[in-house]
Amino acid sequence: MFELDNVMLSRLLTSLTLGFHIIFATIGVGVPLLISIAEFMGIKKKDPNYTLLARRWTRGFIILVAVGVVTGTAIGLQLSLLWPSFMQVAGNVISLPLFLETFAFFFEAIFLGAYLYTWDRFKKPIYHWFLSIPVVIGAGMSAFFITTVNSFMNTPQGFEVKDGALVNVQPLVAMFNPATPTKVFHVLSTAYLTSAAILAAITAFYIIRKRNTEYHKKALKLTVGSIFIFALLTAVAGDLSAKFLAHEQPEKLAVAEWHFETEEGADLILFGRLNEENEVENALRLPKALSFLATGDFNGEVVGLDQFPEDEIAPLWVHYMFDLMVLIGFYSLGVSLLYLIVAKVKKWNENNKWLLWLIVFNGPLAMLAIEFGWIYAEVGRQPWILRGYMTVAEGATTSPNVGWMLLLFILLYTVLGIGVVTVLRKLFKKNPAESELERHYPEFTTKGEER
Amino acid sequence: MTYELIGITVLWVFLYGYLIVASIDFGAGFFAYYAKVTKRDHLINRLISRYLSPVWEVTNVFFVFFFVGLVGFFPDAAYYYGQTLLVPGSIAIVLIAIRGSFYAFENYGSKQSNVYLFLYGATGLLIPASLSTALTISEGGFIKETAEGVHLLTGELLTSPYSWSVVFLAIVSVLYISAAFLSFYAHRADDQGALNLVKKYALFWSSPTIIASLTTFIAMSQHNEDHFNRMMELWWVFGLSVGFFMLAIFLIYQGKYYGWAFIAVMFQFFTAFFGYGASHLPYLLYPYITLSEGVVNDAMGLALVIAFIAGLFLLIPSLILLMRMFLFDADYVKGKK
Numbered sequence: 001m002f003e004l005d006n007v008m009l010s011r012l013l014t015s016l017t018l019g020f021h022i023i024f025a026t027i028g029v030g031v032p033l034l035i036s037i038a039e040f041m042g043i044k045k046k047d048p049n050y051t052l053l054a055r056r057w058t059r060g061f062i063i064l065v066a067v068g069v070v071t072g073t074a075i076g077l078q079l080s081l082l083w084p085s086f087m088q089v090a091g092n093v094i095s096l097p098l099f100l101e102t103f104a105f106f107f108e109a110i111f112l113g114a115y116l117y118t119w120d121r122f123k124k125p126i127y128h129w130f131l132s133i134p135v136v137i138g139a140g141m142s143a144f145f146i147t148t149v150n151s152f153m154n155t156p157q158g159f160e161v162k163d164g165a166l167v168n169v170q171p172l173v174a175m176f177n178p179a180t181p182t183k184v185f186h187v188l189s190t191a192y193l194t195s196a197a198i199l200a201a202i203t204a205f206y207i208i209r210k211r212n213t214e215y216h217k218k219a220l221k222l223t224v225g226s227i228f229i230f231a232l233l234t235a236v237a238g239d240l241s242a243k244f245l246a247h248e249q250p251e252k253l254a255v256a257e258w259h260f261e262t263e264e265g266a267d268l269i270l271f272g273r274l275n276e277e278n279e280v281e282n283a284l285r286l287p288k289a290l291s292f293l294a295t296g297d298f299n300g301e302v303v304g305l306d307q308f309p310e311d312e313i314a315p316l317w318v319h320y321m322f323d324l325m326v327l328i329g330f331y332s333l334g335v336s337l338l339y340l341i342v343a344k345v346k347k348w349n350e351n352n353k354w355l356l357w358l359i360v361f362n363g364p365l366a367m368l369a370i371e372f373g374w375i376y377a378e379v380g381r382q383p384w385i386l387r388g389y390m391t392v393a394e395g396a397t398t399s400p401n402v403g404w405m406l407l408l409f410i411l412l413y414t415v416l417g418i419g420v421v422t423v424l425r426k427l428f429k430k431n432p433a434e435s436e437l438e439r440h441y442p443e444f445t446t447k448g449e450e451r
Numbered sequence: 452m453t454y455e456l457i458g459i460t461v462l463w464v465f466l467y468g469y470l471i472v473a474s475i476d477f478g479a480g481f482f483a484y485y486a487k488v489t490k491r492d493h494l495i496n497r498l499i500s501r502y503l504s505p506v507w508e509v510t511n512v513f514f515v516f517f518f519v520g521l522v523g524f525f526p527d528a529a530y531y532y533g534q535t536l537l538v539p540g541s542i543a544i545v546l547i548a549i550r551g552s553f554y555a556f557e558n559y560g561s562k563q564s565n566v567y568l569f570l571y572g573a574t575g576l577l578i579p580a581s582l583s584t585a586l587t588i589s590e591g592g593f594i595k596e597t598a599e600g601v602h603l604l605t606g607e608l609l610t611s612p613y614s615w616s617v618v619f620l621a622i623v624s625v626l627y628i629s630a631a632f633l634s635f636y637a638h639r640a641d642d643q644g645a646l647n648l649v650k651k652y653a654l655f656w657s658s659p660t661i662i663a664s665l666t667t668f669i670a671m672s673q674h675n676e677d678h679f680n681r682m683m684e685l686w687w688v689f690g691l692s693v694g695f696f697m698l699a700i701f702l703i704y705q706g707k708y709y710g711w712a713f714i715a716v717m718f719q720f721f722t723a724f725f726g727y728g729a730s731h732l733p734y735l736l737y738p739y740i741t742l743s744e745g746v747v748n749d750a751m752g753l754a755l756v757i758a759f760i761a762g763l764f765l766l767i768p769s770l771i772l773l774m775r776m777f778l779f780d781a782d783y784v785k786g787k788k
Binding site for chain 1: 520
């Protein structure tokens, strides 16, 4: 199928690091917003349940963020180690956002440190909440800057190649390339969606395990409500991304949709399989839907793979990655909507066991969707590392020992993964929310019992 | 000033910043482990963790800044170093990853564990050793350029006296800088028990530091004579460094002005580091890349400089806020908050 040459090993090692890092990066971008919302609601409603929520989320968050930081450092260095030729070009044209990302992260790290250690230091709790804002902004800006670099790899611009040299470089033009708006929107909305989904899943799991307190119910309502809002935004972002692809990067859309012939009124193909003649079998076909999604018109023309040379087409299996990603997105939207409806109707019980299980599954599924989405984003660009200019084969390192490094990093991520899970489990098992609420806010709990 | 000079100055300042803050962190890790083994951890470990908790992430960012800045300002250098440093670079990543995450696991997670503390202490010495490889290979003689690309001559690197003297210098400097800072911090916290211990560490590690510096000088004269001669032209800078070293040792020994002592340590390394850096020029990587040939195009150079200045306007006030909250807030240092 494929041979393990340097290029393939470099790709494997990069995808390993990115696949591991993206879990923590997504949480690192999304969770601060939810913490900030919870703390604000606690202040606004004078309800310690929400404040405690923010505190406990922060405690888990900081451990995940630490892994995000170290794996982020890893990928930052690894890009230069594994793709030196690509980074040489990147340094010349797109290093501005890379540099700015470091600033955004620095900013976030400073305020995260301050936020973490000052819970009870201010007389007015709102001052502590103010510290959360730079963390949310810094996290969002980091995501923005790094996503512009990925966008640049898809639709490079802002430079010219003359006799093999890069001339007329325009850093801002490179940064604000055609892929930037939709990609940034999509990355941010899904980071918030996935973070809310993970937190909701944990909460729902606790409720199933008979921790059915006020604290958990409020947490569930807040997180599932957030899932709904961000799932809606994600649907919009996904739609805009499809239209962008149809316009600027049609081969990437075509490979995801198994759209072989350029045509008007193109059908949307869901799942299915390819037979030996490359014909689609057993798929669900929605007539003309692809044209509508790509152009906004049921009879619009959608460019197919026939317009591209065979060696510039990505592997066709990314179709499944794309479909699974979209399917999970709609699952999140559906489950959160269902919960909100059930919660609205007085006679129904939103803490029904089946509904709770659906929310539990939504957490890992959302994270899987992030992984599928990035696999599609990266493999769907093949064979290019810089679309139209440089292939991955041209960008990879020629130094030996990449295979050993791959083994080394598999070991590292195994250790880190096991470590994170063990530490988080210990942290919250020893210290349930109820007893902590009593410890931090004794007057509130006694008052609550009188009611 | 040209972009290449601004660029290299900015990068060198960041690397210097990393040298100082990371040394404090790395050395503290080693001392924490050493104190545990010798059953004196009750004296200093609380002090160490109170300082490190709010700042560890900041340390990491200095490093990221340096290498991202190197890619931006000198893309060709990034290519050469990227091609050659795969193994030492990957080892450094793994060590940094283990250190950072296990620090968080222990500090924010569960109870104290000897395994964590050992990893924390060991990585503190191994990271500077592996990172120093980058400076070593910049002197030339460890890289081969063929038709397929650029490769590291691992055998040469592992048998070179220069390479080992740099490793030795890196490790002892870490311990010396860290002990000097902890003396200041313990003094500030009014913690007499801790102060006595870390002061001893600082005095103990001072002589290996100066010996290692001398052996590195000698090894350099054997390895890269041109660079050595350029260093000799800047003899007064290194002389100043020795002066600051003696001042620092005197102040620590005398035991009154620990803050000034640490500032003297910072100047000792500032002069030595910039003397080394200035004499390294015009080469970024001997003999392949020079400053003026390796620099990025003007448009990107300008953009990076503007971004850098704008970033400083954002960061400096934030850093001052952080330091006032944790480093210079006497109540926090003493553990009352």
